[in-house]
Amino acid sequence: MKKSFLVFLNTLLGVLLANSQTGLWSGDLEVMGVKLPLVFHLDDNNPTLDSPAQGARGVPIQIKRIGTDSLSITVPSIRATFRGKYESEHITGLFTQNGFQVPLVLTPGEKTLHRPQTPKPPFPYGQEEVSFSNGDAVLKGTLTLPEGYSRETPVLIMITGSGLQNRDEEIFEHKPFAVIADALARNGIASLRYDDRGFAESTGDVVNCTTADLMNDALAGINLLRQKFNKVGALGHSEGGTISLMLGADNKVDFIVSMAGMVISGKETLLDQNHYTLIQNGYDQQTVDEYCDLLSLAFDNNNSVSQKLESSTLPAELKQNLRMVIQQSKTPYMQYFISINIMNRLPDITSPVLALNGTKDIQVSYEKNLGALSKGLPSNIHNKIIPLDNLNHIFQNCKTGSLKEYATIEETVSPEVLEIITQWVKSLNK
Structure with a gap:
């Protein structure tokens, strides 16, 4: 028993x-x-x-x-x-x-995060679900329309940063593009935001695509907007900011908002990011320099990098990381991204440009990138290049700018940024 x-x-x-x-x-x-x-x-x-x-x-x-x-x-x-x-x-x-x-x-269970700026209905504006195509890629998005809009209403296409993201550019349950679209609509400005190719509701090749393909995705959206609106601009964040400037250089948009857009080369940007991250994670300067020297060789497709890596004094975890980077750097996307240098195209941009960077952005240096824009853009009375104190890469008020803070900060987008963008776009139509 x-x-x-x-x-x-x-x-x-x-x-x-x-x-x-x-x-x-x-x-x-x-x-x-x-x-x-x-x-x-x-x-x-x-x-x-x-x-x-x-x-x-x-x-x-x-x-x-x-x-x-x-x-x-x-x-x-x-x-x-x-x-x-x-x-x-x-x-x-x-x-x-x-x-x-x-x-x-x-x-x-699941942790719940407080995101007070995320828009909640009822909304004093309309929204339509739309789709547009670039080759085999079908992009799904949301067209936000202010009350009483017309062909004369300014409209912005919103372009996300690097990596696969949804139309709200969602990160740690923050939805910055939804917050920006809401602010724009409440100020009489329309916008289109869409899921990146191969992500959420959109389809398309993400294995072989490059930043050029992503630019053409955005261009397909611009062509859709031109059917309804006379003045079409581009608002891009990070890599999206670079794409916005590329579209401006090709004379495809009427005005540009670059939020932490990369202007210096992709290679220099990635080296800066890695240098900062390693220092923040406690590696000594000699180790950081050795890692970044090898990383630079990998970005240049130098055949000696693998041999030099194996004989290096780097810790095992950094060697393993570099082995992966060497493989990734050979992909079409990384080859294109490393070679991007929009500085050479700045003289071709005649559309008005609003460029914003946070002074605590550790991913895209405000000094290097805003400095390059100041020197390279043609004179235009509407251009504004603004460093914003104490804002990080995603335009939150922060203490250090570290990625660790993104999730813990309740603010999604600084109200100051929303005010600057909306007032600048409205000023173009006075």
Whole structure:
């Protein structure tokens, strides 16, 4: 009888443990000091993964339960896996992607973040769902229309920064493009924001595309807007700011808003970013210099970089990182991005330009990039080049500018930035 009871108890315990691994579980991946929240929906019928920081939701996953206390999760679309063990209200394990392993601890439920600027209905303006095409890419987006709009209403197409992002340019549940579109509409300015190709509701090749393809995606949206509006501008953030300037150099837009747009070369920008990140993560100057020298060789496709890497004195984790970078630098996207240097095209931009950068932006240097614009743009009474004190790369008021702050700051976009953009666009139509 006692033995039968123990068998029953063990069976019941196994069922309880298996059931406890279902439902909503979340945790933070920490890479180079930056936390990336992940949310797993461990539903046996339709299991999915959310990455709120990237605006990615409902990514299909595969679950394999191992015994009564462990599980293995595969995310085919990003070639990642997680293997964990249930341990007293936690699932503890390793997240693996492209050969890298990062500890990950999941806890029940999902953290909620306060984002007070995210627009909430009812709205004093209209919104339409639209689509437009560039070759095989079909871009889906939202056209925001102020009350009483006409052909004379100014309109902006909004272009996201690097990496796959949705139409709101969502990051850590901040929705900066939704906030900007709301501010524009309340000031009589229309806008179009859209999901990047191959992301959310949009389709298109993301493996072989380059910044030039992304520019042509935006151009397809501009052509759509020209059917309704006489004055079409481009508002771009980061890489999107560069694309906006490229469109201006090609005389495709009537005015430009560049938010932390890269003007110096892609190579110099990436070297600056890596230098800062390594210093912030505690590596000594000699290690940082050695890493960046090898990174520069990789960007130049120098055949000696692999040999020099293996004989270098770099820590193992930085060697592994560089091996990945060497492979990534050979992709069409990276080859094009590294070579971008919009400074050579600045004299061709005759459209009015509003360029904004935060003084605490650690991803796109305000001094180098705004300085290059000041020197290179033709004279235009409407041009405004403005460094903004204490703002980071995504235009939040901040303390350090570190990526670590993005999620913890409740502000999505500085009200000062919203005011500058809306008033500048309105001034062009007086």
